[in-house]
Ligand SMILES: Nc1nc2c(ncn2[C@@H]2O[C@H](COP(=O)(O)OP(=O)(O)OP(=O)(O)O)[C@@H](O)[C@H]2O)c(=O)[nH]1
């Protein structure tokens with residue numbers, strides 16, 4: 293009997309590897325993050341992934357690596373100097389230059405990833421205009437946004453939240469990373485810039501995992517159609533995270549670190565699509581793989597689950613797993629630590645009160661039973677045996 297050649301699968305794979313992605317960083321923070329990412333992804337040709345930074349601040353654009361295309365806008369209004377933290381100016385500048393901004397989408401791409409740090413003037417004002425343009429052109433967009441630290445003030449946070457409200461209708465899926473979460477990423481005192489880099493690095497590693505999943509051929513391959521399935525639709529929340537481990541770690545440890553991102557609180561309970569890809573050396577055991585897969589499936593009972601496996605001989609005993617899940621609740625504004633403590637104390641008081649009430653009720657019940665039992669001649673403790 294002739295064995296059938298898997299021609300169809302091969303063609304699919306080639307197609308998937310041909311897809312082109314543009315990563316757009318908007319404003320200062322967006323530019324910083326994509327600059328970090330471009331360093332991580334330097335092995336991918338610019339034919340596959342290209343980077344473009346959009347800003348009103350020409351000096352900020354000039355400081356970016358040469359691998360990033362720069363796209364200044366709004367010079368009439370801002371003279372190339374930024375918006376001075378004024379998102380109304382950012383919005384106005386984008387609206388005035390809307391025809392020029394369309395050029396960001398002039399070359400055809402299969403997917404756009406928008407990265408913007410909300411709270412300042414340019415990112416907050418211009419991102420909703422850019423996502424609206426993308427929606428009008430029927431483009432697939434994943435949005436990744438950071439929200440400001442709580443100490444930066446309510447005004448900035450409100451502006452960021454308002455922008456998210458405008459943006460989310462116009463993107464397939466969006467992820468919100470609160471800068472406030474950086475506090476839980478380190479115990480040590482850290483400079484402001486280094487702290488931002490902690491988040492930027494983590495996000496870059498996650499995105500690196502996603503893009504490798506798309507581009508590297510897999511033993512169990514995730515193809516472009518799979519990614520499209522995950523991000524199909526509009527206004528979906530997204531959770532993208534990675535975990536690095538050793539093949540000696542337990543499935544429990546690995547899944548826990550995958551599902552507990554330090555920068556994004558998320559639960560898989562109501563997720564509708566979950567894609568995860570395992571990149572590992574030859575030593576990865578089938579048992580570990582199946583246990584991890586089972587745990588993820590158990591946690592997201594209603595989701596369509598897409599699983600991929602990429603072998604990387606350089607990895608030896610290392611494992612990197614990347615997860616992308618859509619449509620579940622995300623925490624956009626994390627509570628301040630003090631608030632958390634306050635809540636915990638309140639809950640403890642609540643529990644204690646309940647325990648006292650229950651104890652009292654039990655005592656009353658026991659007393660009543662004793663009284664009832666006392667009418668029998670045989671002592672209660674003998675009857676209970
Ligand atoms: N995670 C992260 N957040 C950043 C970074 N840079 C700035 N931010 C945050 O993003 C908010 C907006 O700052 P920028 O991105 O510099 O502002 P912009 O969009 O360039 O706007 P203007 O400079 O006011 O025109 C800040 O309040 C910070 O909370 C970064 O590199 N990483």
Ligand SMILES: [Mg+2]
Nearest residue numbers: 319320349374
């Ligand atoms: Mg700026």
